[in-house]
Amino acid sequence: VFNYTRKRPVDNEHSIWADYASREHFGVGVDSSMKFDKVGYRAVVYGSDGAKQVKDSNYQRRLASITLEFYPTESLTFETAASYYEHNTHGFAGLFALYVKDGMIRNDLKLPDPVDNKTPGLGQPYGGMNLKTTTASAKFKYAPSEDWYFEGGYQFQRADRHIHSVVNRIIDKNGNYDTYHSGGATAAYRFDLPSGYLKAVTDFDTWGLNHNFSVQANGYRYVQYRYSNLSTTTKAGSANINDPKIFPHPNSKKGSNLYKLSTTDMKNISVLDDITINDNFSLLLSLSNSWIKERTRPAITATQRQLKPIVTKYDESGLSYGASLVYKPVENVSTYITFADSLQQGGSGTNTDGTTSVLKPYRSKQYEIGAKARINEIDFSTAVFRIQRPIAYVGGNGRYDVQGEQVNTGFEFMSGGKITSNLSVLGGFTLINSKFKDPLLKGANGKVVNGVPKLNSNLLFDYVVPNTEKLAFSANFHYTSKMYIDDLNTQATPSFFVTDLGVRYVSRAMLGKQTTLRFNVNNVFNKKYWAGMYPASADGAGTSASVLGVANGLSLGESRMFMLSAEVKF
Incomplete structure (x- = not known):
């Protein structure tokens, strides 16, 4: 889940910037905004192109975005926005895949030591x-009085994903x-997602209680499209991770002729009551009901040539609810305890035979106890949590299916603010114990879920040189512990520390x-490191499943990179 806020119009602010990243990657952008009495706009345009780290690679981005706001009255605002974004890459290190058999990396295979990812x-x-x-x-926002606020909107998004991947299958x-x-x-290649809301x-x-009630x-509606004329996966050659080679383009066919694979409809009504009991206690209650309907047709395999009829995979509904009790012992300190039980759309994935499995909705439960505080100019937050949910791959x-439950118990700490007038800090860490519970593969019960590090931490310092207010230095430190790469925890990636x-x-x-x-x-x-691990259902390893069998994939971390930018505001 990504939570983001679009750039909104501001009064008379414009900037132009240029950036460069090694090897020879250049980008230029413009950000322009104005606000008038009844209308405002914000336009952002950006483009970049060129090789990035890897020789003969290409990293290309194109963005055009416009936001228009209208203010017919002081209490009513209309917001409109449109954007187009391209993200194209070629020549970067591919995914490294290892066969998985009975929940473990096949015993004749071994994860090699990581190498520099910019090696051609x-x-x-x-x-x-x-x-x-x-x-x-x-979207509209309407506040007719101090006690009432209304908001609603509609959005359409189309995403096209053409992934002509390279997968390096480890063979010994x-x-x-x-x-x-x-x-x-x-x-799926294309995803359409119209959505709307009213609040x-x-x-x-x-009775002496204050309610902020919503x-x-x-x-x-989530629609997926897929090719009826399927793409093909072809072997290009063989090499060694310490002596990689460029191979001629193999005869891999691109897919064509899109058809509608599935449609998922989700409708939800929710109520939220933020109750202030007194100066020390408050209670947050939520309740919602969701209706989820999935209609799909069996995916076309390499041996089929015609569409099959659409069928309803499921049509279900259910309640979700949560509660948080907040206690403020002093003005700048809050403690809380939270419980939530949520219904969510089931996942979908590609099986090794090229067909698609669509899973029914499933539930997750979360328990959390935490505290937030502000001391001088630094914010602190800490929490102990337990999250339990089905896991599918x-x-x-x-077959792509629910393999059991994933139970995450952990502790997290975050802080940010000014240590002194010239030194700022932002950072934190998460300790997480992620275990399989009652999996289909009995030997995995109690094992650590693959791809989840027990410790992830980041610490950023920013120092402004005194008496200049112009020159500043930053240092960012990141540490990730080892990640197991199979269900039985027979092999793992090494931990890594990056500065x-x-x-x-x-x-x-x-x-300006x-x-x-x-x-x-x-x-x-x-530092050379394995940055991420992807179960067999993920794009890349899963994409080549029909050729590679069930395989888990790993990606190399970014090697050293230099970045230079200049921005002018006028």
């Missing part, structure tokens, strides 16, 4: 992805691999109102 040959010039996202939305314990190229994702919020008192109705039978350093210079005398120069070096010491 770890990926292929013709392997990468072309992603396009188009979004349009309209010495780091040798076979490289496969896919002409495109065998799973009413009011504030009132009853009612909301929302819903979406492609199992040993080659990023930066410097910036701000001047109000060079150009303000000029900012930034220079950053990420992964200063060029």
Whole structure:
């Protein structure tokens, strides 16, 4: 889940910037905004192109975004927005896949030591992805009085995902691999997502209690499209991770002729009551009911040539609810205890035979105890939590299905603010114990869920040189512990520690109102590491499942990268 806020119009603020990233990747952007009495706009345009780290690679982005706001009265606002975004990559290191058998990496295979991800040959010039996202939305905000507020909106988004991936299949314990190229994702290619909501919020008192009460109705329709003429996956060649090679483009066919694979409708009505009991206690209660309907047709396999009729996979509804009790012992300290039980849409994934499995909705439960405090100019938050939910991926039978439950218990701590007038800090860590519970594979019961590190931490310092207010330095430190890469925990990635350093210079005398120069070096010491692990159901390893069998995939971490940017506000 991504929670983000669009850039809104501000009064008479404009900027232009340029950036560079090693090897020879350049980008230029413009951000312009104005607000008038009855209307405001914000426009952002950005484009970048060129090789990034890997020789003969290409990293291309294109963004055009416009936001228009209208203010017919002081209490009513209309917001409209539209954007188009492209993200295209070629030539970057591919995914490394290892066969999984009976919940463990096959015993004749071994995860090799990580290497520098910018080495040519770890990926292929013709392997990468072309992603396009188009979004349009309209929303109103209406506050007729101090006690009432209304909000509603509609959004349409279309995402096209052409992933012509390169997967390097490890074939022994010495780091040798076979490289496969896919002409495109065998799973869905296009995703349409229209959605809308209406919300009413009011504030009132009853029996000495203050209520901030809201009612909301929302819903979406999630439509997936897939190729009826399937793409193919072809072997390109063989090499070793310490001696990678560029191979000629294999005869991999791109898919064509889109058809509607599935439609998911979700409707939800929810109520939320934030109750202030007194100066020390408050209670947050939520209740919602969801209606989820899935209609799909069996996916076309390589041996089929015609569409099958659409069928209803499920049509179900259910309640979700949550409660939080908040206690404030002093003004700048809050403690809380929370429980939530939620119904969510079931996942979908590609089986090893190329067909698609769609799962029914399932529930997750969360318990959390935490505290938040502000001391001087630093915010602190800490929490102990337990989250229990079904976990789904492609199992040993080659089917995407619920494999059991994932139980996460953990502790997290975060802080941010000013230590001194010149030194700021932002960081935290999460300790998490993620275990299988009652899995289909009995030997995995109580084992650590693959791909989940027990410790993840990040600490950023920002120091402004005294008496200048122009020159500043930053240092960012990131640590991730080992991750198991199979259900039985027979192999794991090593932990890694990465350091990023930066410097910036701000001047109000060079150009325009303000000029900012930034220079950053990420992964200063060029640490080689495995950054992420993907179960067999993920795109990449799962995409090539029909050729590779059930395989878990791993991606290499970013090697050292230099970044330079200049921004002028006027």
